[in-house]
Amino acid sequence: MAISKLIHDTYCALESALDRLIHEIDESRPTGRDYHAELIRRAATAVDGSRPAIITRETARDLQDLRAFRHVVRHVYDDFDYSRAEPNVAVAERCTAAVAREVEAFCEAVGIKG
DSSP, X not given: OHHHHHHHHHHHHHHHHHHHHHHHHHSOOOOSTTHHHHHHHHHTSOBTTTBOOSSOXXXXXXXXXXXXXXXXXXXXXXXXXXXXXXXXXXXXXXXXXXXXXXXXXXXXXXXXXX
């Protein structure tokens, strides 16, 4: 259960970082029922004449997988098979490193100093 919670919290932190970037740069956030999925899609999409993609499509796929796992952890109270957490550990590790690297490259590309 602790590993599931750590994966959940990791995803939330990554999503929060992307949310802040998108809000500041695009001057808007996704809205509606599919907010979380749309945020990832938007981060992986360049905006013509405005900005490059913040993350790669591969990282976006990993984030979508973590988002789905986070949803299950949040909404299933009984009968959750915690062995489902194990494959997501590698995804979370890979995704955390990729988001850090890709956000840094994005900031360099658009002239944001860290």
